[in-house]
Amino acid sequence: xxxxxxxxxxxxxxxxxxxxxxxxxxxxxxxxxxxxxxxxxxxxxxxxxxxxxxxxxxxxxxxxxxxxxxxxxxxxxxxxxxxxxxxxxxxxxxxxxxxxxxxxxxxxxxxxxxxxxxxxxxxxxxxxxxxxxxxxxxxxxxxxxxxxxxxxxxxxxxxxxxxxxxxxxxxxxxxxxxxxxxxxxxxxxxxxxxxxxxxxxxxxxxxxxxxxxxxxxxxxxxxxxxxxxxxxxxxxxxxxxxxxxxxxxxxxxxxxxxxxxxxxxxxxxxxxxxxxxxxxxxxxxxxxxxxxxxxxxxxxxxxxxx
Amino acid sequence: xxxxxxxxxxxxxxxxxxxxxxxxxxxxxxxxxxxxxxxxxxxxxxxxxxxxxxxxxxxxxxxxxxxxxxxxxxxxxxxxxxxxxxxxxxxxxxxxxxxxxxxxxxxxxxxxxxxxxxxxxxxxxxxxxxxxxxxxxxxxxxxxxxxxxxxxxxxxxxxxxxxxxxxxxxxxxxxxxxxxxxxxxxxxxxxxxxxxxxxxxxxxxxxxxxxxxxxxxxxxxxxxxxxxxxxxxxxxxxxxxxxxxxxxxxxxxxxxxxxxxxxxxxxxxxxxxxxxxxxxxxxxxxxxxxxxxxx
Numbered sequence: 001x002x003x004x005x006x007x008x009x010x011x012x013x014x015x016x017x018x019x020x021x022x023x024x025x026x027x028x029x030x031x032x033x034x035x036x037x038x039x040x041x042x043x044x045x046x047x048x049x050x051x052x053x054x055x056x057x058x059x060x061x062x063x064x065x066x067x068x069x070x071x072x073x074x075x076x077x078x079x080x081x082x083x084x085x086x087x088x089x090x091x092x093x094x095x096x097x098x099x100x101x102x103x104x105x106x107x108x109x110x111x112x113x114x115x116x117x118x119x120x121x122x123x124x125x126x127x128x129x130x131x132x133x134x135x136x137x138x139x140x141x142x143x144x145x146x147x148x149x150x151x152x153x154x155x156x157x158x159x160x161x162x163x164x165x166x167x168x169x170x171x172x173x174x175x176x177x178x179x180x181x182x183x184x185x186x187x188x189x190x191x192x193x194x195x196x197x198x199x200x201x202x203x204x205x206x207x208x209x210x211x212x213x214x215x216x217x218x219x220x221x222x223x224x225x226x227x228x229x230x231x232x233x234x235x236x237x238x239x240x241x242x243x244x245x246x247x248x249x250x251x252x253x254x255x256x257x258x259x260x261x262x263x264x265x266x267x268x269x270x271x272x273x274x275x276x277x278x279x280x281x282x283x284x285x286x287x288x289x290x291x292x293x294x295x296x297x298x299x300x301x302x303x304x305x306x
Numbered sequence: 307x308x309x310x311x312x313x314x315x316x317x318x319x320x321x322x323x324x325x326x327x328x329x330x331x332x333x334x335x336x337x338x339x340x341x342x343x344x345x346x347x348x349x350x351x352x353x354x355x356x357x358x359x360x361x362x363x364x365x366x367x368x369x370x371x372x373x374x375x376x377x378x379x380x381x382x383x384x385x386x387x388x389x390x391x392x393x394x395x396x397x398x399x400x401x402x403x404x405x406x407x408x409x410x411x412x413x414x415x416x417x418x419x420x421x422x423x424x425x426x427x428x429x430x431x432x433x434x435x436x437x438x439x440x441x442x443x444x445x446x447x448x449x450x451x452x453x454x455x456x457x458x459x460x461x462x463x464x465x466x467x468x469x470x471x472x473x474x475x476x477x478x479x480x481x482x483x484x485x486x487x488x489x490x491x492x493x494x495x496x497x498x499x500x501x502x503x504x505x506x507x508x509x510x511x512x513x514x515x516x517x518x519x520x521x522x523x524x525x526x527x528x529x530x531x532x533x534x535x536x537x538x539x540x541x542x543x544x545x546x547x548x549x550x551x552x553x554x555x556x557x558x559x560x561x562x563x564x565x566x567x568x569x570x571x572x573x574x575x576x577x578x579x580x581x582x583x584x585x586x587x588x589x590x591x592x593x594x595x596x597x598x599x600x601x
Contacts, residue, residue: 168455176454177440177447177468184430184441191428193412194390195421196445196508205451 004146009271010264015155017263018162019224022217023240024247024255025169026087026210032186032250033206035103036095039110042237043117044087044211046230048218049132050121051079053228056133067133069157072223076161079219080212087211088204096200114233121230129229132222154224161220165213166256172209173252182206186250239266242286248296257297343368343544344389344512349398351384351568358384360568361398366512366561371538371545373555376565377588382548383425385565386514390422391415403511417445421510423501425517425548431490435481435500438489439472442507472507479503479533495526502533512544513537519551527551531558556580564588 023045030038055075056067065071094113098106136157140149173179184192185202193199221236222228243262247254262282269278289297344366351359359381366372374382387393389400391412400407407415421442430438447468449461473485479499484492489500498518505513515534519527531554537543549555555562556576564572564579566588572579579585 172451172455176451177444177449177465178451178454180433180437180441181444183433183437187430187432188428190392190412191424191430192441194392194416195442195504196413196416197441198411198413198445 004144004148005271007144007150008148009267011150011155013264013267014260015158015263016267017260018158018166019217019220019259020236020240020243020263021256021259022162022165022213022220023236024243024259025166025252026214027241027244028247028249028252028255029182029206029210031244032252033182033189033203034095034099034106036106036110037241038090038095038210039107039237040090040094040113040117041087041210041214042233042240043114043121044083044090044233045214045218045221045236045240046121046233047086047117048079048083048215049222049228049232050125050218050230051075051082051215052219052222053125053130053132055079056135067135069135069137072135072219076216076219080215083215083218084208084211087214088207091204091207096203118230118233121233125228125230127230129227132226132228134223134226136223158220158224161216165216169209169213170252178202178205239282242282246286246289246296248298251296251298254296254298261297341368342366343403344546345401346385346389347399347401349385349388349400350396351381351388351393352396358568359388359395359565362565362568362570364563364570364573366544366546369538369542369544370560371534371547371558372561372563373547373549373559374563374565375549375552375555376571379567380565380588381568382565383516384568386422386516386548389415389514390420413445416508416510419509419511420514421505421508421512422514423498423505423516423518425520427494427497427501429489429497429500429504432488434486434488435476435492435503436469436472436485438500438504439475439507440468442504443468443472446509472503475503475506476500478506494521498522498530506537506541510543512546515545515547515549517548517550519549519554527554534558 023042026041026044027038030036030041052072052075055078056072060067060071060075090113094109095106098109136154139153140151141153141156142149142151144150173182181192181197181202182205184195185197185199189199192202217236218232221232239262240259243258244255245258246262247256247258249255262285265282265285266278269275269281273281342365344364346362346364349359349362349364350357362381362385364374364385374385376382384393388395389407391407391410391414394409398408402415402418402420405418407418407420410418430441433441447464449464453461473482476482476485479502481492481496481499481503484496489497492500502513502515502518518534519530522530534545534547535558537545547555547559559576561574562572562576562579563570564582564585566584571584571588572582574582
C-alpha cells in the first residue's frame with residue numbers, strides 16, 4: 001500500500017469533512033432545540049454557494065474590485081449574515097406557527113421550504129452549474145518526499161475558515177450566557193421559559209447560527225469546487241444530515257465528528273473502491289452504527305418530548 | 307446533608323438580593339393582610355368540554371406563606387400553570403404586584419417577579435449546578451452575544467459577578483462545593499435544593515413551590531420546611547406551595563386554599579380549613595364529613 005497516497009486521501013477527506021461538519025452542525029442545532037429535521041438547511045447552504053458566485057461575478061466587479069482571494073474572503077461576513085437571516089426567517093414563517101402542531105406538519109413545511117429555495121436557486125442561477133471564478137491558489141504547501149502534495153493552499157483556506165468557526169461555536173455554546181440559554185432550551189423548553197428565558201428569541205438565535213455556518217460552508221464549497229448549483233443542497237445536505245445522525249443528532253461535537261468521519265470515509269471509498277459506491281458505503285456505515293448505537297456515536301440521551 | 311445556612315459574608319460583592327436580605331433581616335412574620343401581592347379574580351380554564359378551574363378567586367398577602375391543596379385532579383397544577391403563563395386563562399384576571407399578568411408569556415411572568423420549582427424535578431440535567439443557576443440569572447444580565455465572544459472588560463466583569471452570585475445562591479441552599487457537578491449526578495435532595503437556587507436566581511418576589519417535599523424522608527421534609535420559613539425571613543419572599551403532606555401544610559402555612567373539581571371550596575387559616583366539612587368531604591368522600599368533622 002502506498003502510504004503517501006493514503007496520507008493524501010486522508011488529508012482530502014479531512015478537509016471535506018470540515019466543510020460537512022459546518023453544515024451538519026446546523027442540522028443538529030435545530031434538531032436539538034425544536035426536534036425538527038430542517039430539510040431546508042441544505043438549501044440554505046446552497047444559497048451560500050449562490051451568494052459567493054454573485055459576490056464574485058457581480059458585486060465585487062460592481063464596486064470595481066477585482067475578484068481575488070482577499071476580496072473573496074471579505075465577502076464571508078456578508079454571506080453569513082444573509083444566510084443567517086434567511087434561516088431565521090424560514091423558522092419565523094414556516095416553523096414557528098406550527099410549533100405546537102403534530103410533528104409531521106413542520107416536517108412537511110420544511111420540505112416545502114427546501115423546494116422553494118431550490119427554485120429560487122434555479123431562477124437566479126439557471127438550471128446548470130455556474131463556474132465560480134477561481135480565486136483559490138492551488139499551490140502545494142506541504143510536499144511529501146515522494147513528490148505528492150499533502151496539503152495545498154486551498155485546503156489551508158478551507159481550514160482557516162472552518163476551524164475557527166467550529167471553535168467559536170463550541171465556545172459560544174458552552175461558555176456564553178446565550179449558549180447556556182440555548183442548551184437549557186434544548187433540554188427543556190418549558191422549564192427554560194419558566195426560568196426567564198425568552199424561548200422564541202433563543203430559537204431564532206439558533207437558526208441564525210445554523211444559517212451563518214451553512215453560509216460559510218457554501219462559500220468554502222463554491223471556491224473549493226469552483227461551482228455554484230441550485231442542486232448542491234441535496235447531496236451536501238444529505239451527507240451533512242447523515243453526519244449529524246451518525247454523531248448523535250442534537251449533539252454538536254457529534255455532528256462535527258460525524259462530518260469528519262464521513263469526509264474520511266467518502267474520500268477513502270472514492271479512491272479505493274469507486275465513487276459510485278460511496279453512498280452505499282456511507283449509508284451502510286450509518287446503518288451499522290445505528291443498529292449498535294441507536295443514539296449515534298456520541299450517544300446523546302434522546303431529547304425528552306416537549 | 308449539610309444544613310441550609312445564610313450567606314456567611316454578606317458584605318462581599320455580588321448578590322444585591324442576598325446582601326440586602328441578610329443585612330436587613332425581617333425577623334418574624336412581616337405585616338400581612340391588607341396588601342395582597344397576588345390576586346386572581348374569577349380565573350377559569352376550560353380544556354374543550356372539561357372545566358379544569360372554575361371562577362377561582364385567590365389572593366396572597368405580601369410576605370405570607372400560602373398553601374394550595376386539594377385532591378388529585380382538583381386543578382392545582384392547572385392553576386399554577388396559569389399563574390406562570392404556560393396556560394392562558396379562558397376568563398378571569400391575574401394581577402401581581404400591581405401588574406396584570408393575564409396572557410403574558412412564561413419568561414415575562416418570571417421577569418415580573420414570579421419564580422417556581424417543579425413537582426417532578428426539571429433541572430437542566432446535562433449542565434453543571436452553577437450553569438443551572440446561571441440560566442436562572444440569564445434574564446438579569448445584559449451582555450450581547452457578540453460581546454460574549456469579543457469579551458470587552460464590561461462583559462468579563464458581568465460574568466464574574468453572575469458566577470459569584472450563582473455560587474452564593476448555591477451556598478445559600480447548602481450546595482457549596484458542588485458548583486461544577488453535573489445536575490443529574492446530584493443526590494435527589496440536592497437536586498431539589500438546586501431547583502430552589504435556580505428559581506431564586508430569577509430574583510422572584512413570589513416563589514411557587516410545586517410539592518417541594520415530594521419523595522423526601524421526614525428529616526429532609528423538616529429541613530425543607532425550615533428552609534421555606536427562612537426564604538421568607540431572610541429573603542423577604544412570599545411563598546405559594548402546592549403540597550400533599552398535610553403536616554407540612556398545617557405547620558407552615560399562614561393561609562390555606564382548597565380546590566376541588568376546579569372550584570375553591572375553602573380558604574382560611576390551617577385550623578379553619580382543617581375543620582371545614584366540605585374539605586373533609588373532598589378528601590375522605592361524602593359521608594365521612596359527619597363523623598370526622600366534629601373533632
